[in-house]
Amino acid sequence: xxxxxxxxxxxGVDLAGRRVLHDFTFALPSRGVVALVGPNGAGKTTLLRAIxxxxxxxxxxxxxxxxxATLPLEARARKIAYLPQGHVVHWPLPVRDVVALGRxxxxxxxxxxxxxxxxxxxxxxxxxxxVLVLADRRVTExxxxxxxxxxLARALAVNxxxxxxxxxxxxxxxxxxxxxxxxxxxxxxxxxxxVVVTHDIGMAARFADEVLVVSDGRLVAHGAPDVALTDDxxxxxxxxxxxxxxxxxxxxxxxxxxx
Amino acid sequence: xxxxxxVSLRFSPLVALLVVLVAALATASLGTGPVRLPPLTVVQALxxxxxxxxxxxxxxxxxxxxxxxLAIGAILGLSGAALQGLLRNPLASPxxxxxxxxxxxxxxxxxxxxxxxxxxxxxxxVAIVFAFGSVFALLAIxxxxxxxxxxxxxxxxxxxLAGALTALAMNLSPNxxxxxxxxxxxxxxxxxRSFRHVMLAxxxxxxxxxxxxxxxxxxxxxxxxxxSAQSLGVDVGRLRLAVITGVALGVGGAVSVAGTIxxxxxxxxxxxxxxxxxxxxxxxxxxxxxxxxxxxxxDIAVRLIPSNADIKVGVLxxxxxxxxxxxxxxxxxxxxxxxxx
Numbered sequence: 129x130x131x132x133x134x135x136x137x138x139x140g141v142d143l144a145g146r147r148v149l150h151d152f153t154f155a156l157p158s159r160g161v162v163a164l165v166g167p168n169g170a171g172k173t174t175l176l177r178a179i180x181x182x183x184x185x186x187x188x189x190x191x192x193x194x195x196x197a198t199l200p201l202e203a204r205a206r207k208i209a210y211l212p213q214g215h216v217v218h219w220p221l222p223v224r225d226v227v228a229l230g231r232x233x234x235x236x237x238x239x240x241x242x243x244x245x246x247x248x249x250x251x252x253x254x255x256x257x258x259v260l261v262l263a264d265r266r267v268t269e270x271x272x273x274x275x276x277x278x279x280l281a282r283a284l285a286v287n288x289x290x291x292x293x294x295x296x297x298x299x300x301x302x303x304x305x306x307x308x309x310x311x312x313x314x315x316x317x318x319x320x321x322x323v324v325v326t327h328d329i330g331m332a333a334r335f336a337d338e339v340l341v342v343s344d345g346r347l348v349a350h351g352a353p354d355v356a357l358t359d360d361x362x363x364x365x366x367x368x369x370x371x372x373x374x375x376x377x378x379x380x381x382x383x384x385x386x387x
Numbered sequence: 388x389x390x391x392x393x394v395s396l397r398f399s400p401l402v403a404l405l406v407v408l409v410a411a412l413a414t415a416s417l418g419t420g421p422v423r424l425p426p427l428t429v430v431q432a433l434x435x436x437x438x439x440x441x442x443x444x445x446x447x448x449x450x451x452x453x454x455x456x457l458a459i460g461a462i463l464g465l466s467g468a469a470l471q472g473l474l475r476n477p478l479a480s481p482x483x484x485x486x487x488x489x490x491x492x493x494x495x496x497x498x499x500x501x502x503x504x505x506x507x508x509x510x511x512x513v514a515i516v517f518a519f520g521s522v523f524a525l526l527a528i529x530x531x532x533x534x535x536x537x538x539x540x541x542x543x544x545x546x547x548l549a550g551a552l553t554a555l556a557m558n559l560s561p562n563x564x565x566x567x568x569x570x571x572x573x574x575x576x577x578x579x580r581s582f583r584h585v586m587l588a589x590x591x592x593x594x595x596x597x598x599x600x601x602x603x604x605x606x607x608x609x610x611x612x613x614x615s616a617q618s619l620g621v622d623v624g625r626l627r628l629a630v631i632t633g634v635a636l637g638v639g640g641a642v643s644v645a646g647t648i649x650x651x652x653x654x655x656x657x658x659x660x661x662x663x664x665x666x667x668x669x670x671x672x673x674x675x676x677x678x679x680x681x682x683x684x685x686d687i688a689v690r691l692i693p694s695n696a697d698i699k700v701g702v703l704x705x706x707x708x709x710x711x712x713x714x715x716x717x718x719x720x721x722x723x724x725x726x727x728x
Contacts, residue, residue, distance in 0.1 A: 180618050
């Protein structure tokens with residue numbers, strides 16, 4: 129683990145006069161997969177939005193020493209790629225053009241004339257997310273799973289040091305879930321910080337380097353999966369007991385019964 | 388956003404085709420009237436040839452009308468495309484949101500209170516302020532990420548309010564002749580307009596067009612939704628304000644010299660959208676050209692339709708536009724129903 133890269137200090141968020149996030153303080157490394165887990169309504173998406181600067185927050189969020197609030201919007205956009213839930217595209221654009229929007233923060237505003245450098249990054253991102261064969265299809269004609277991979281390709285095309293992905297595996301079949309998580313793993317190994325919101329604590333235990341556990345707007349655990357996803361945490365936060373095993377040297381964690 | 392140059396506007400075969408169409412319709416517009424002139428004579432008279440009578444007809448009487456038809460049609464088409472891009476919805480348009488009606492209210496107040504005659508710069512300025520106010524209020528009332536139903540209902544309420552206040556202003560006006568004049572002016576017409584009208588409206592229309600075109604690349608990013616667009620570096624709040632400003636400048640300027648001409652902003656983008664691959668950015672210029680073509684054609688049609696009174700062009704565009712709107716509702720009814728939930 130390298131030194132602190134993405135840091136949050138006393139970060140809090142109020143929405144409509146109600147405190148929804150309380151005093152988040154943590155430091156994340158410049159490379160690795162970090163899983164953000166917690167029950168529904170715990171504040172996971174709100175935390176991602178706050179990190180991204182999409183909603184106002186108290187406290188201080190910094191990337192590599194640069195305080196986010198002081199950075200211009202375009203500089204932020206080059207540092208953080210954000211992949212929201214839902215993957216809505218409002219017009220039936222070709223997949224290639226949607227992915228090319230990832231180059232927008234880098235000044236490539238027109239997918240029709242990306243230039244060689246940007247075009248190659250777009251192709252690579254499409255290849256990585258396994259959507260090259262869909263490049264000329266209209267994004268609105270795709271299945272939910274295909275659309276979420278296109279959205280992932282779009283986020284990867286930003287080539288940002290930080291990727292915040294909100295349930296990127298939500299509408300994927302098992303095979304594509306594994307593909308996406310392996311892809312995020314590979315992206316992280318190539319030198320990026322990937323923060324993934326997921327409900328799948330089994331996937332978190334297996335694929336993440338670190339886990340942030342959020343409950344009721346508070347950070348209740350942070351650390352390696354075996355440190356953050358203890359039986360106590362699973363019982364207190366998720367109200368489940370887990371079956372634990374291992375296969376091929378990787379941990380298996382399966383929510384098994386109510387606790 | 389605004390600073391990005393306009394130089395990179397691309398010229399596709401579609402744009403070239405539309406330019407030819409607009410040029411042909413403009414020539415036809417110059418040739419149409421009590422004295423019919425063939426295209427060649429029109430071109431000669433336009434560039435100083437032909438008889439003096441022909442030159443007066445073409446340059447003095449019909450040219451301002453053609454210029455206004457072209458410019459107003461273009462800004463209405465462009466405004467419609469920009470609003471559709473901003474709200475990511477093919478049913479958005481200035482007239483459905485009450486912008487022209489509100490601009491007309493502003494203009495009527497100026498006329499009815501005798502603050503200025505119809506050739507004063509106060510007229511477009513007040514019209515623009517009212518148009519801005521109405522679109523701003525619409526988006527504020529409907530809220531961010533508002534569904535279509537909400538926007539249309541809010542637009543209906545705002546245009547009804549503008550209509551009611553316009554009626555009140557006419558009701559209270561001490562001069563019945565002024566009232567009648569306002570009533571006819573409200574119908575929307577390009578008749579008997581002079582170069583002074585052109586000078587009055589054109590700067591505002593041009594300013595609105597520049598603002599809207601300079602924002603064009605943001606509309607494509609906005610296809611991903613406001614949060615994704617913001618995360619890609621588009622300042623969505625600023626973009627929204629800039630679009631409203633551009634639409635208000637253009638529509639306000641247009642309404643102040645031509646009254647309310649509806650539905651061009653709805654129809655024009657719809658006609659060209661399939662030809663630009665549904666890309667909200669590449670939609671803007673063809674929509675402007677298609678809007679210009681539609682209004683020029685409508686303005687030629689009102690001169691050709693035999694009737695004992697002049698049919699106002701705004702009446703014609705509404706007569707054609709409303710059934711078209713109903714057709715769009717019919718086609719979009721599934722998503723309309725969905726947005727209600």
